[in-house]
Amino acid sequence: MRGPWLWVVVIVAGVVAVLGVTAIVGRDDSENQTVSAGQWADGVCGSVAVWRGEIESIVDEIRQPSATGSTGTTEPQSETPQSRTGFVRTGLERTVRATHTMITGVENAGVPDTPQGEQSANAISGWADATRNDLEDAQDSLDEEADTLADAIAQLTDAARAITGAVTSGVKAVADVGRTDPELAAALRDSSTCQELREETTS
């Protein structure tokens, strides 16, 4: 085992093994698959809870960058309104990404096997598509260079509005689904993941 090419072969074989095993264990994506109401509720609440965890970590990092692992090397006296908005911009960009991930998770929850399951999945999917477009617009807006501080703040406000809109419309979409489909409403109420999420939210 001396030649460099042998090492390359060994490493490639190892990485292929990881890919293979991941392909086997990662077959939980339920998008377009019929799942029980409980599984669907777990999927939705799990995605929302992960999103909530991400938002908490983003807020923590904006408040105290050094405590959460960033280098935190910027001296306080060198902070300017521009650097502060830059910080907020980074946080918003991460929030857009986190929200995008949450939408993917909610979509992947699948089609619940309830009388209105298909309809419910379509409603969620419709929300996901519309929200994705809004988030992409928000990301494009954040990518643009602002000429003035006022422009920068306006950009940040627009992005924050898009994120809030995505979350609000998501809550409404799930609530609507719950109203039209009593079985799903019960599943959302009884799922242990949803209960955990409720406990975290109220604590």
Added chain:
Amino acid sequence: MSTQDWILVAVEGLVVIGFIALGVRSGGVGLGLWGGVGTLVLVFVFGLDPGEPPISAILIIIAVVSAAAAMQAAGGVDYMVMVASKALRARPKALNFVAPYVSYLLTILTGTSNTFFSIIPVINEVAYANKIRPERALAGSTVANALGITSSPVAAAMATMLPLVEVYNYDLVDVLLITVPASLIGIFAMSLVMSRYGTELDADPEYQRRLASGEALPPAPPADIVLQPFAKRSVAIFLAGVVAICVFGFVEGIRPTVAAEGGGVEPMSVTPLIQMIMLTVAALILVFAHVKATDVPTTQIFRSGMIAMIALFGIAWMADTFIANNEDAIVQALGSLAENWPFMIAVAIFLVGGLTTSQSAATRTMVPLGLALGIGAGYMIAMWTAVVGVLFLPANGTQIAAAEADTTGTTNLGKRVVDHSFQVPLQICWVVTALAGIVIVWLFFGGHTPAPPVPTTTGP
């Protein structure tokens, strides 16, 4: 992003790789100097905002090197070499196993890989004195040290990870029950490979060249070492400092508190504590081991530490300039890859870690995506260990310091950027650790995220 934007990112990436390659060819201080030129090119030619120079890491290197150099001036390193050699007399090659586990433990206890700087010179000296190719122990220890982050309850990356998996009923203990045994297995496999890696020291052409040119002195057999009078005392002070860092790192409650930005107080972070304690250790060694302050900068540890610091300054600054301006693009590209092919998630975590040199960034961007793609939380924890990919490019402080400490030249930063001494142990370690973690989850955690009870439908 448009095609033009992607091309620009690729060109900037090539510039970074090109300057790392130039720096590696120059070696020593040249690494940092070329990194500085690279930063200048990225800022002036490509119009990027300058990133953050690695000030915290540089300050830690200064503090740790001061303490280790004071200990060397007092003869403490010789004493440690003697003791370690005696302990390893029957099986000197056991160093290739012991050193990585010690490095791993240090990270677990402190939650940061920075404590590793303090034992790099000791590992190097013990290996060299026993005629073991230093690369074997140093490269393995550097990787094990970085892997310790995912096993540490006090690491920032763990703080990022926990809220993501807690909702799936995985608490800190569950995470550690997966990552710690998996890491122990991964480190063992890596050490096994590393104990046979490369030629023996006497047959290494670069080492022979250095010996002939006087760049490297022949190893002093441990039996020939003549102890200085206060050597033991300096070691005791140094080790007490390391223990103090571990205790403060592990037990948050005993750290001094500082004002928190959101109001109230919070425990001080470990980084300034390491700096304070190590500077104090250096001062105490001067006083109690009777070392002249003027002798400290003449030691080999001080020289290699300062070179490592300059090298890290330029290289890490250039890397951060590229990353800070392109992190979104990197994450977006690798996120799309995982979204289209979920089986790529572990590789995506590894690459995000490597290309952003941040374990926290890889955790916060890729783990939620994996969960959203329907991969079980237990499996995501197992694959999370792939954040050790931060060592993929030779732009990390511990890599540079380890390469600089090794005067034999066996531990190197490579000629083509990715062919550095840490690559083989890194690849072996992350692959075995991830696979072992997946098996552990499959065997002991029911294979999937703990299934909640199927709700009883009772109507609205």
